[in-house]
Amino acid sequence: MSDLSQLYQEVILDHNKSPRNFYKIENPTNFAEGYNPLCGDHIYVYLKIENNIIKEISFQGNGCAISKSSASLMTTILKGKTVSEAKDLFEKFHKIITSDPLKDIEIEEPSKLKIFAGVREFPTRIKCASLAWHTMFNALEGKAEKISTE
């Protein structure tokens, strides 16, 4: 498979076209805004957390296919997870998109995240993939102010 089709895999294109959980949660318990000044990607992540479990998670905003699909996929993965599981997945995702492309990475579940491994070949797009995750992390940490991936 070429680098390009590694980057724009079916699943990614599907999430870009039909983003999941693409709405605003009224009265969220956690919220953050993320911005990538390099390309203008702008995202809002909303969470409803009860007893340390993510009951509901959604996002809004606009961005490229990579940032949008990454946000969409993230919401599907994190729903039902505990806060510490979510933070753990954030670390794993970060490893997937930034590790040395020449080395195999060993990441256990969820394998869905691995489809973003193609981003490693496109250093300028890593920030697109990580924007939603950084924003979610900040929402969990209670940092509601706008974060920037620059």
Added chain:
Amino acid sequence: MKLETTNIDKSLLKEKNKIYHNIDKIREDFPILKQKVRGKTLVYLDNAATTQKPKIVIDAISNYYLTLNSNIHRGVHFLSEKATFEYEKARTKVKEFINALSASEIVFTRGATESINLAAFSYGLTYLKDGDEIIISTLEHHANIVPWQEVCRRTGAKLKVIPISNNGEILLEKYYELLNNKVKIVAVTQVSNALGVKTPIDEIIKKAKEIGAITLVDGSQAIPHLKIDVQSLGCDFYVFSGHKVYGPTGIGVLYGKADLLEKMPPYQTGGDMIRSVTFEKTIYNDIPMKFEAGTPNIEGAIALQKAIEYVKNLNIEEISEYEDALLRYCEEKLSDIPDLIIYGRTPCKAAVVSFDIKDIHPHDIGTILDSEGVAIRAGHHCTQPLMQRLGVSATARASFSFYNTFEEIDILYQALLKTIKLMK
């Protein structure tokens, strides 16, 4: 696949356009264009960001270090005298290139950004006061916005912005309304870097002068495409970067009228910009040296001179004519693509095409074109207020040089079709 070229190219080019008929030879002068990227022949359409360098410019840099390297001014040895001579000759070349009155009006800087900062901080902070006004336009690059904001913050002056039409044209009537005797500086670009739209710069300067305001023209995007004559423009400052006109990075120019430069304080201080120093008192050097503290970018100036020679040899009018044909061809070709919108579609433009495609983010366009060897830029082009005005977060931008070809536009066109096929 051999792609047919429509009639638009040749009809716009005179039979004798030198560039059109010698394009293969011209491309030979730019070694970088021959290389393959991602297995495809490079199609370099990011010229508004930086231009490629002809071999004579690259050679000038290496020759400097092979045969001439020494520090300039005050050296009594052979190499220093020779390097000083070449550095000052470069200044004279720049003076001729933009038709300044005197070489003392040419200050070498790191680039257009530093040139604007120099003018803003040295002139602006000294002569502006609370209640004064500075006018810029919606089209400006951040480099011609932020320094003036800083001057306003420190002096209490106010920043006023000339609005534009939906096509990116300066609204002159609105500009006239902004003019009053509080306006002390008018700083406007000659060509928009994001859209390629030319501004009515002559009229803007004329009206600014009528109310006694100082004018600064950001010529960064105009200098590779148009013939520049600062005396006929009548501007007080003109700035550009060497790397946008086939020279190296790290060298730029601030043109300033001599009487203005004379009365401005130094921007940076240190060696070379002084005449004499005691611990009690320092006497500054004459212009332009007063503004060139420290060892300058000597090889940059010398190589810029070679770039100017190269452009002059090609003839800037022929360059304009050829690039204009490329621009019209590209606009016509891209108009065929469904859901593709071109921003800044006006008759009065330099060879830049800024566009987006419905439901495909410019960044994705950029990445997919790159996989076809086509280098364009995607983003806000350092013009966030302009992007807001146009109601977009980013655009994709193809920008042309005289070394580009009609065939390269066909490749761009095919790559865009592929993008749509992949993403939709």
